[in-house]
Amino acid sequence: MWEDLRSDGPWADRQMRVGQPPRNRAELRRKVLWIGVWLVFLSSPVKDLLSGSHTTAGTVGGWLGLAAFVGVYLSLVFRNMGKPFTGRLVVGLILLLGALATLLCLTLGGHWLGLYCYVSVACGATLPLRLAYGAIPATTGLMLLVGSRVDREEAQSLALLVLLIGFAMTGVGQLVRTTIELRRARATVAQLAANEERLRLARDLHDLLGHSLSLITLKSELAGRMLPAHPDKAAQQVADIEQVSRQALVDVREAVTGYRRPRLAAELAGVQVALTAAGVTAELPAEPDLDGVPEESESALAWSLREAVTNVVRHSGARRCTVELLRRQTLGGPVLELSVEDDGSGDQGRGPGSGLTGLTERLAKAGGSMEAGGTRHGFRLTARVPAVPTAAPSAAASADVGFPA
Numbered sequence: 474m475w476e477d478l479r480s481d482g483p484w485a486d487r488q489m490r491v492g493q494p495p496r497n498r499a500e501l502r503r504k505v506l507w508i509g510v511w512l513v514f515l516s517s518p519v520k521d522l523l524s525g526s527h528t529t530a531g532t533v534g535g536w537l538g539l540a541a542f543v544g545v546y547l548s549l550v551f552r553n554m555g556k557p558f559t560g561r562l563v564v565g566l567i568l569l570l571g572a573l574a575t576l577l578c579l580t581l582g583g584h585w586l587g588l589y590c591y592v593s594v595a596c597g598a599t600l601p602l603r604l605a606y607g608a609i610p611a612t613t614g615l616m617l618l619v620g621s622r623v624d625r626e627e628a629q630s631l632a633l634l635v636l637l638i639g640f641a642m643t644g645v646g647q648l649v650r651t652t653i654e655l656r657r658a659r660a661t662v663a664q665l666a667a668n669e670e671r672l673r674l675a676r677d678l679h680d681l682l683g684h685s686l687s688l689i690t691l692k693s694e695l696a697g698r699m700l701p702a703h704p705d706k707a708a709q710q711v712a713d714i715e716q717v718s719r720q721a722l723v724d725v726r727e728a729v730t731g732y733r734r735p736r737l738a739a740e741l742a743g744v745q746v747a748l749t750a751a752g753v754t755a756e757l758p759a760e761p762d763l764d765g766v767p768e769e770s771e772s773a774l775a776w777s778l779r780e781a782v783t784n785v786v787r788h789s790g791a792r793r794c795t796v797e798l799l800r801r802q803t804l805g806g807p808v809l810e811l812s813v814e815d816d817g818s819g820d821q822g823r824g825p826g827s828g829l830t831g832l833t834e835r836l837a838k839a840g841g842s843m844e845a846g847g848t849r850h851g852f853r854l855t856a857r858v859p860a861v862p863t864a865a866p867s868a869a870a871s872a873d874v875g876f877p878a
Contacts, residue, residue, distance in 0.1 A: 550598070567608070613636045681728060685721035695707075748782065756796065763809075791851060797814075814852070
């Protein structure tokens, strides 16, 4: 389940990846909307062009220049789509952006000084910090210089904004770069953890099978030498080989099952990440106290939590999910009860799916039970397992109830 939290998992579809190109139309729309909000500074040039205060040639040239400016700016903003821009191309586009802003301001007036805000944003968002720290004040100085010829008061009122918005974007750019580095580091750690798990499994299998296979080989050779003259002794060697083989098979199954058995604490940590990534408010218990709880019971509850949260995220459409873990005393002995309740409606009226059916069988194998169904406010799944190991019935108890000892 938790592998779905990777960048290619189903829950990742609900997240907007920072510093990476959109993967689908929904992400593209969100990114365009976010960038489009900041085009508000173009309102002054647009009003100036619509006012009719310029000649026909000036108006046409203004629209063309504004379109070129916006095109260069958006190409810088979307520079990671497709093949990313090289550093030289980014610098060249920023210089072109500054040249267009200067040309439009000098020819069409002070209403166009707001274009320098975009130049400053481009410097802060795309340039390395060392270059950005010099380019942003340079952009502000260029705007003041141009403003001294077209509209000194407007330039002075915009100077602080141009300066601050550029440095603010350096922080955003640094956050994006840090996020990308963290994503890469997380992928590296996951790969190293997977490699370490493979190596540990290989070591355990070697330790389990090395002795058994060596013993099987030795006894097979002995049986082969004894077979013509001592068939009874050879038969005993063959019986020993069968016993060793069966024990080796049991050891391997236990080892593999141990690797596949989920832990409740790890599942709870994964649930917090999964629900948050899916936009669901999570209320989770603290670190569970599992002293004395059998491994089979813990594993069954971990599978129950995994299946329940999968249903919440994929089917319920819930906004809130509450997970509770309680110890209860029943007539059959102490039990550990896990409940997962959400406020969604996606599971209402639906029959049990294959996941819940398999979960019921898994809980029954561990001596537990499950209840699932709709509530007044959503859907609730409750799983119960024994909190202490269940003792096998004694011979006397078996005799008392009429079963053979």
